[in-house]
Amino acid sequence: MANLENIRIVLVGPLYGxxxxxxxxxxxxxxxxxxxxxxxxxxxxxxxxxxMAVAAGDIFEKRRVVATLEEAVGDCGLVMGTTxxxxxxxxxxxxxxxxxxxxxxxxxxxxVALVYGRENSGLTNxxxxxxxxxxxxxxxxxxxxxxxxxxxxxxxxxxYVASGTFELPVEKSSECLTATREQMFKMWREMxxxxxxxxxxKSDHMMLGIRRILSRAPLTTDDVNILMGIAxxxxxxxxxxxxxx
Amino acid sequence: MANLENIRIVLVGPLYGxxxxxxxxxxxxxxxxxxxxxxxxxxxxxxxxxxMAVAAGDIFEKRRVVATLEEAVGDCGLVMGTTxxxxxxxxxxxxxxxxxxxxxxxxxxxxVALVYGRENSGLTNxxxxxxxxxxxxxxxxxxxxxxxxxxxxxxxxxxYVASGTFELPVEKSSECLTATREQMFKMWREMxxxxxxxxxxKSDHMMLGIRRILSRAPLTTDDVNILMGIAxxxxxxxxxxxxxx
Numbered sequence: 001m002a003n004l005e006n007i008r009i010v011l012v013g014p015l016y017g018x019x020x021x022x023x024x025x026x027x028x029x030x031x032x033x034x035x036x037x038x039x040x041x042x043x044x045x046x047x048x049x050x051x052m053a054v055a056a057g058d059i060f061e062k063r064r065v066v067a068t069l070e071e072a073v074g075d076c077g078l079v080m081g082t083t084x085x086x087x088x089x090x091x092x093x094x095x096x097x098x099x100x101x102x103x104x105x106x107x108x109x110x111x112v113a114l115v116y117g118r119e120n121s122g123l124t125n126x127x128x129x130x131x132x133x134x135x136x137x138x139x140x141x142x143x144x145x146x147x148x149x150x151x152x153x154x155x156x157x158x159x160y161v162a163s164g165t166f167e168l169p170v171e172k173s174s175e176c177l178t179a180t181r182e183q184m185f186k187m188w189r190e191m192x193x194x195x196x197x198x199x200x201x202k203s204d205h206m207m208l209g210i211r212r213i214l215s216r217a218p219l220t221t222d223d224v225n226i227l228m229g230i231a232x233x234x235x236x237x238x239x240x241x242x243x244x245x
Numbered sequence: 246m247a248n249l250e251n252i253r254i255v256l257v258g259p260l261y262g263x264x265x266x267x268x269x270x271x272x273x274x275x276x277x278x279x280x281x282x283x284x285x286x287x288x289x290x291x292x293x294x295x296x297m298a299v300a301a302g303d304i305f306e307k308r309r310v311v312a313t314l315e316e317a318v319g320d321c322g323l324v325m326g327t328t329x330x331x332x333x334x335x336x337x338x339x340x341x342x343x344x345x346x347x348x349x350x351x352x353x354x355x356x357v358a359l360v361y362g363r364e365n366s367g368l369t370n371x372x373x374x375x376x377x378x379x380x381x382x383x384x385x386x387x388x389x390x391x392x393x394x395x396x397x398x399x400x401x402x403x404x405y406v407a408s409g410t411f412e413l414p415v416e417k418s419s420e421c422l423t424a425t426r427e428q429m430f431k432m433w434r435e436m437x438x439x440x441x442x443x444x445x446x447k448s449d450h451m452m453l454g455i456r457r458i459l460s461r462a463p464l465t466t467d468d469v470n471i472l473m474g475i476a477x478x479x480x481x482x483x484x485x486x487x488x489x490x
Contacts, residue, residue, distance in 0.1 A: 018263070026395055028388040055388055093413060097406070138402070138411035143273040143300055146398075150271055153395045154402050157383070161342070166383035168338060 004031040004163055006107040009152060010072045012038040012127060013118040017045030021052025021060060022149035028056035030153075030160040034111075035063040036072045069115065069127050077110030078103060081123055081131030082151060084144045093136040096155045100162035114155055119148050176224040184224045185211060187231035194238045249276040249408055251352040254397060255317045257283040257372060258363040262290030266297025266305060267394035273301035275398075275405040279356075280308040281317045314360065314372050322355030323348060326368055326376030327396060329389045338381040341400045345407035359400055364393050421469040429469045430456060432476035439483045 009027060014020050014037060027033060053060045066072050073079045080103065083093065106112050115131060117123035128134070137146060137154050146154070160166065189207055192198050198206045214227070254272060259265050259282060272278060298305045311317050318324045325348065328338065351357050360376055362368035373379070382391060382399050391399070405411065434452055437443050443451045459472070 022392055022395070025388070025392055029384045029391050029395070031385045031387075052392070054392075055390075095406075095411075095413065136413060138406050139274045140276045140405070140410075142276075143270070145300075146274050147267055147270055147297070147299075150267070150274070150395065150398045153391075153398060157399050157402075160385070161340075161383050165385075166340075168340065168381060 003104045003107040004159065004165075005033060006111050007032055007103065007156070007159060008034040008036060008072075008076065008111055008113045009156070010036045010038060010069070010113045010115045011040070011148070012069055012072075012115060012123060013040065014044065014148065015041045015119045016148075017047070017049035018052045019119065019148045020044065020063075021049035021054075023152045024049070024053035024056040024059040026149060026153040026156060027059055030156040031163070031165065032156055032159075033059055033062075035059055036113075037063055037065045038069050038072050039067055040065065069130055073113040073115070073130065075111055076113040078106045078112045078133060079115060079131045080113065080133050080135050081115045081128050082117070082135045082137070082155070083122060083128065084136065084139070084146075093134040095138055096135055096158040097162075099133065099135055100158045103159060104162055114152070116148060116152060174220060175218045176221045180221065180224055181219060184228045184231070185214075187228055187235070191231040191235045191238070194235050248349045248352040249404065249410075250278060251356050252277055252348065252401070252404060253279040253281060253317075253321065253356055253358045254401070255281045255283060255314070255358045255360045256285070256393070257314055257317075257360060257368060258285065259289065259393070260286045260364045261393075262292070262294035263297045264364065264393045265289065265308075266294035266299075268397045269294070269298035269301040269304040271394060271398040271401060272304055275401040276408070276410065277401055277404075278304055278307075280304055281358075282308055282310045283314050283317050284312055285310060314375055318358040318360070318375065320356055321358040323351045323357045323378060324360060324376045325358065325378050325380050326360045326373050327362070327380045327382070327400070328367060328373065329381065329384070329391075338379040340383055341380055341403040342407075344378065344380055345403045348404060349407055359397070361393060361397060419465060420463045421466045425466065425469055426464060429473045429476070430459075432473055432480070436476040436480045436483070439480050 009023060009032060011020065011023070020035075020037070020040075024035065027035065049060055050057055064072075080099065103112050103114075114135075115123065115127070117127065123131075135155060137151055139146060185207065188210060189203060192206070192210075193200065193203060219227075254268060254277060256265065256268070265280075265282070265285075269280065272280065294305055295302055309317075325344065348357050348359075359380075360368065360372070362372065368376075380400060382396055384391060430452065433455060434448060437451070437455075438445065438448060464472075
């Protein structure tokens with residue numbers, strides 16, 4: 001989707017290759033592809049990055065490396081900073097879910113940057129000042145600080161969901177029609193009488209229980225065919241035994 | 246929050262300590278604490294797990310290790326399996342966001358298990374059959390498979406958000422009252438006339454532009470005080486210069 005492709009992940013001073021690689025994979029999972037590293041650590045473990053990127057190695061190989069945040073976001077409209085600490089510049093924060101529609105709308109016009117700070121110290125006040133808006137990820141006050149790759153994942157997952165591109169797999173078998181379902185209950189009633197599970201007097205009450213169990217979630221036509229097959233076979237077996245006696 | 250504490254993360258056959266540690270941290274971030282490993286790899290790197298858990302090492306140390314999935318979930322009501330592949334047993338899948346309310350409601354009564362498969366092969370059909378429901382995380386069809394720790398994070402982040410426990414920090418300064426804002430615009434008008442930025446004839450039109458710029462987002466009382474201070478100082482400076490000439 002075009003809007004997602006126009007969203008850039010900017011990592012300021014990343015220390016660990018594993019995180020950078022995990023972020024590449026997360027980006028591929030959520031339809032993003034543009035990664036910029038600002039002054040990454042000289043000790044960034046490239047082998048670890050490639051290992052954690054798994055099948056998203058192309059995003060890592062195409063990464064851009066620049067010296068300053070200004071260079072990384074000069075051509076962007078919205079520049080979204082992430083922070084876990086309240087304080088100066090940090091009053092107008094919203095959650096990733098709240099920001100998602102505005103980010104996608106802006107990405108239809110200009111590149112949008114999502115900016116993440118160093119693993120150990122986040123973004124400086126100077127870097128936060130360059131950001132046009134701030135994101136705070138909901139997390140427990142007892143341990144608010146997310147791993148860098150996890151923080152990126154939560155934000156871009158929200159963008160992917162908000163983009164509306166994802167659809168759950170379609171049911172192979174649609175919800176069963178009432179007439180078929182009632183036919184199935186009729187067969188079960190006969191079968192349960194036949195095998196002596198209930199007598200005629202108790203049957204209405206018992207069938208309410210059976211209906212309750214089998215109606216708690218929607219039944220597909222496939223489901224009902226299986227249930228009718230059981231009733232049919234059980235009835236046949238039960239009568240066969242009676243005939244043998 | 247009690248409901249979150251009743252949600253158990255069950256990892257079946259995990260291979261990598263780094264993932265297990267990252268999951269401990271994610272759990273602490275999202276208010277969970279109970280981790281069960283089913284037949285973990287004998288080569289699971291414990292040091293790596295402790296390193297990636299960072300401040301959530303207590304969750305890792307308190308982990309329970311069992312031999313089978315049945316043991317891990319025997320006392321649970323809902324057992325949610327995660328899968329990326331459609332197929333047998335996989336028709337009734339929903340997203341983590343769709344499932345979240347039902348999971349939280351069930352966790353108020355019985356423990357709920359979220360079950361995740363091996364990094365390389367997921368859950369077997371036998372393991373999926375034990376699950377009462379299935380979760381599929383929205384992801385790009387081009388690279389649908391998330392890292393294990395990322396998959397856990399997305400699910401429990403959705404639960405944390407749905408639990409309603411998180412609140413954004415309150416604005417220190419509330420939205421400015423209209424009377425104060427209008428006073429500020431009056432001061433800016435006088436100042437912009439004073440310094441010769443505009444003349445009287447153009448001033449109404451120009452002030453509409455200024456209003457548009459300053460009204461695009463809500464202004465707090467603090468913001469308006471800063472803007473009034475600028476106008477006041479500029480007017481003073483401008484008149485001082487005029488007096489010196």
